[in-house]
Amino acid sequence: MQTIRHRLASIVTVIVMMGVAFVVPYSHVLAASNSLGVNPRRDYTIKAGEKVSDTIYVTNLSKTDGLTIDIQLVDFGAKDETGSPKLLLGQKEPTRWSLKSYLTVVKNVKIAAGQSTQIPFTIAIPANVGAGSYYGAIKYSTGGDGGTSSNVSLTSSSATLVFVRVPGEANDALLLKEFGAFTPNMAGDTGDFGSFYGGSAPKYLSYRLTNTGNVAEQPNGSVVLKDMFGKQTKLFEKANPNNNIVLIDQTRRFDLCLNGEKTTQKDKETGRDVDVSKCKDSRLKPGRYTAQIDIVYGDNGSAQHELRKVASFWYLPLWFIIAIAVVLLLIAGIVWLLVHTIRGKKKYRSAVRR
Amino acid sequence: MNTIKRLVSRSGSLFAALAFTVAVVAPTVISSTAFASGQFSPRKLTMSSQTLGTISTDANGTAVAAGQGGNGVKVNNTFNFTLGTSGATIGSLALQYCTTPLFGTTCTAPTGLNTATIATVASQSGFAATAPALDTSTVANTGGIFTTTPCSGSSPYRSNCILMKRGTPTLDTGTPAITLSFGQGGSTDWITNPTVVGTFYVRITTFSDIAYTTVVDQAAVAGSVNTAIDITAKVQEKLNFSVAAATVAPGATCTALTGTGAITLGSAGVLDNTTAYDNHSYFRISTNAANGTSILYSGDTLKSAGGTNSITAAGGTKTLSAPGTSQFGLGLDSSDTLAGNGYLFNNLTAAAQYNSAQGNINPTIAAMIALDTASMSTPVQIASAASGTTVSCDTGSVRYVANISTTTKPGIYQTTINYIAVPTF
Numbered sequence: 220m221q222t223i224r225h226r227l228a229s230i231v232t233v234i235v236m237m238g239v240a241f242v243v244p245y246s247h248v249l250a251a252s253n254s255l256g257v258n259p260r261r262d263y264t265i266k267a268g269e270k271v272s273d274t275i276y277v278t279n280l281s282k283t284d285g286l287t288i289d290i291q292l293v294d295f296g297a298k299d300e301t302g303s304p305k306l307l308l309g310q311k312e313p314t315r316w317s318l319k320s321y322l323t324v325v326k327n328v329k330i331a332a333g334q335s336t337q338i339p340f341t342i343a344i345p346a347n348v349g350a351g352s353y354y355g356a357i358k359y360s361t362g363g364d365g366g367t368s369s370n371v372s373l374t375s376s377s378a379t380l381v382f383v384r385v386p387g388e389a390n391d392a393l394l395l396k397e398f399g400a401f402t403p404n405m406a407g408d409t410g411d412f413g414s415f416y417g418g419s420a421p422k423y424l425s426y427r428l429t430n431t432g433n434v435a436e437q438p439n440g441s442v443v444l445k446d447m448f449g450k451q452t453k454l455f456e457k458a459n460p461n462n463n464i465v466l467i468d469q470t471r472r473f474d475l476c477l478n479g480e481k482t483t484q485k486d487k488e489t490g491r492d493v494d495v496s497k498c499k500d501s502r503l504k505p506g507r508y509t510a511q512i513d514i515v516y517g518d519n520g521s522a523q524h525e526l527r528k529v530a531s532f533w534y535l536p537l538w539f540i541i542a543i544a545v546v547l548l549l550i551a552g553i554v555w556l557l558v559h560t561i562r563g564k565k566k567y568r569s570a571v572r573r
Numbered sequence: 574m575n576t577i578k579r580l581v582s583r584s585g586s587l588f589a590a591l592a593f594t595v596a597v598v599a600p601t602v603i604s605s606t607a608f609a610s611g612q613f614s615p616r617k618l619t620m621s622s623q624t625l626g627t628i629s630t631d632a633n634g635t636a637v638a639a640g641q642g643g644n645g646v647k648v649n650n651t652f653n654f655t656l657g658t659s660g661a662t663i664g665s666l667a668l669q670y671c672t673t674p675l676f677g678t679t680c681t682a683p684t685g686l687n688t689a690t691i692a693t694v695a696s697q698s699g700f701a702a703t704a705p706a707l708d709t710s711t712v713a714n715t716g717g718i719f720t721t722t723p724c725s726g727s728s729p730y731r732s733n734c735i736l737m738k739r740g741t742p743t744l745d746t747g748t749p750a751i752t753l754s755f756g757q758g759g760s761t762d763w764i765t766n767p768t769v770v771g772t773f774y775v776r777i778t779t780f781s782d783i784a785y786t787t788v789v790d791q792a793a794v795a796g797s798v799n800t801a802i803d804i805t806a807k808v809q810e811k812l813n814f815s816v817a818a819a820t821v822a823p824g825a826t827c828t829a830l831t832g833t834g835a836i837t838l839g840s841a842g843v844l845d846n847t848t849a850y851d852n853h854s855y856f857r858i859s860t861n862a863a864n865g866t867s868i869l870y871s872g873d874t875l876k877s878a879g880g881t882n883s884i885t886a887a888g889g890t891k892t893l894s895a896p897g898t899s900q901f902g903l904g905l906d907s908s909d910t911l912a913g914n915g916y917l918f919n920n921l922t923a924a925a926q927y928n929s930a931q932g933n934i935n936p937t938i939a940a941m942i943a944l945d946t947a948s949m950s951t952p953v954q955i956a957s958a959a960s961g962t963t964v965s966c967d968t969g970s971v972r973y974v975a976n977i978s979t980t981t982k983p984g985i986y987q988t989t990i991n992y993i994a995v996p997t998f
Contacts, residue, residue: 254815309950
């Protein structure tokens with residue numbers, strides 16, 4: 220009898236538990252912050268055999284929820300000809316410029332609501348590492364609190380790009396692939412170089428550099444544009460004003476706006492001051508233009524290299540061609556009139572003589 | 574006579590056409606740029622200090638010796654270059670410090686730089702026979718190359734120029750490697766660095782005469798100065814980023830988004846094959862980093878527990894929402910502005926495949942969505958700010974659209990989308 224009771228009790232218990240499993244709502248995770256602020260970039264020069272220790276400042280932007288961050292070292296490369304990084308999350312083989320072997324950092328950090336912390340890390344370059352550039356991303360991922368009752372759970376991450384230059388005789392090698400007047404597409408990631416513009420004048424002078432060396436280069440230089448009379452139309456003292464980098468194996472395009480404007484505007488919705496950059500019409504006059512570029516790269520005390528190129532383009536809008544044609548026709552007409560008048564006078568004189 | 578008349582009438586037309594052609598072509602020919610016959614290669618500039626020209630003490634206020642790394646007021650510059658033209662006759666040499674490396678254009682002196690105090694050549698090697706000596710007498714604002722690119726300062730104009738010349742031009746056999754060093758000692762015989770952070774260039778030119786007129790080789794080297802003092806009250810570069818299922822007013826401080834990161838799709842969480850369902854999440858970003866920013870996402874499509882069943886990802890190319898088919902995707906919804914609390918891109922630009930999620934999803938369909946599952950290994954860009962653009966406070970509204978077909982297996986479908994804010998380089 221007792222055995223039957225025990226069995227019945229067990230069966231009832233199981234049935235109750237099964238019922239609870241269908242009825243009880245899914246548990247949800249306690250609220251956690253998805254908001255963080257980080258230092259976006261770090262640059263170091265570290266000799267082979269030496270190390271540097273530093274910290275990254277991380278803030279939990281939530282005033283109410285704690286922040287748990289998982290920290291991961293990730294290789295990155297160039298996504299395209301812009302400066303957007305391509306994070307290589309799924310790549311097992313390190314890149315040849317990977318910093319993973321040399322950088323140590325904690326794996327996770329907890330930050331209370333509204334607080335900040337300094338996350339320490341160390342970069343140790345072994346003595347046998349060759350000169351060149353090494354870089355990677357420190358990625359901070361929040362846990363998110365999507366719970367199990369939602370369809371889409373959101374998490375946020377941020378990253379610090381870390382660049383290390385190991386000084387010495389490295390292979391600095393940039394190729395100047397293209398230079399000249401340029402029209403980007405809507406997205407700005409590609410476009411076309413041109414030598415003839417019949418509609419509107421080009422807005423940009425651009426150049427493309429390919430890095431075939433082992434140093435992430437920050438080229439410097441200048442560009443000058445002259446009209447067909449040799450008069451300087453535009454001078455760009457800094458051909459790379461934002462000190463952008465050409466990563467190893469990347470072809471990067473640099474765009475220089477011929478008539479750029481930076482203004483501060485008030486956003487209508489929020490009332491905030493917003494810096495807005497625009498590339499306006501270049502207002503070039505019709506004719507032939509010649510652009511000259513001079514790029515210098517290489518570190519202080521290291522061999523430097525210079526790249527030079529000259530490019531030209533025509534700007535002949537339709538109204539100008541029509542104007543020239545009208546002028547030519549006028550000249551031809553005047554000449555014809557003169558000849559016709561001379562002939563007429565000679566006929567009259569002949570007739571008078573008779 | 575008739576022939577002459579025909580010639581006269583036709584010549585008028587020809588003359589007009591020729592006149593236009595010459596007017597267009599001739600200036601092109603006349604103004605074409607010709608580079609010097611050779612460049613120096615290899616070449617380098619070594620500066621004893623890259624500190625600003627106003628700094629000669631360390632962070633504690635202790636004086637730094639002249640020629641040392643922390644002294645930007647008294648600097649040594651050493652040039653190493655190999656002559657470009659073999660067997661050239663060299664009479665003179667000019668080192669012009671300018672803000673651009675463009676030969677033939679005006680040489681603007683870098684702000685604060687001073688080479689006028691150079692009184693001796695600290696060291697030199699490589700030149701044959703009698704080496705060039707420091708030239709402090711030639712007036713360097715007229716004559717020779719100085720007619721088009723004069724040096725700065727007061728006569729003899731050495732604020733941004735160092736000149737050297739021989740008594741008579743001398744042949745240098747082959748292409749010797751030259752070393753020239755300036756800034757060596759005493760209280761004044763040094764170069765002062767520019768007083769503004771940035772890059773400058775030294776245009777090196779050799780001449781076959783002693784009047785700095787006939788160019789043999791030309792090349793530029795770059796130098797730079799940086800801030801040196803360790804400032805304790807720094808304004809660091811900062812990138813602030815937050816993600817949530819709901820948004821709040823940004824306010825003056827660009828308030829971060831907080832709250833749950835849970836998005837539910839469907840009617841009470843249930844999807845029907847006769848209609849499309851959507852929901853929104855938000856991200857907010859602000860950064861004072863000058864190099865631009867990129868917002869990426871990484872995530873898979875909706876899958877049932879264990880990944881047995883999935884709702885088809887919309888793919889990497891944006892496509893119209895398609896009720897009745899298995900489809901999940903996302904995109905930026907520029908219409909979801911919520912009176913300034915929602916979508917607001919002042920500095921960011923939406924990526925081409927994710928910029929069309931606004932519009933109807935039922936029954937007249939306009940919204941376009943995408944989802945690239947390869948983003949799990951290589952995150953995909955959804956928005957970006959161009960290089961040189963800070964982001965004062967932008968908010969993105971991401972719209973998720975889900976459709977199922979009549980054969981979609983029952984179950985609870987979930988996914989996690991990770992949004993990543995990274996600086997650009």
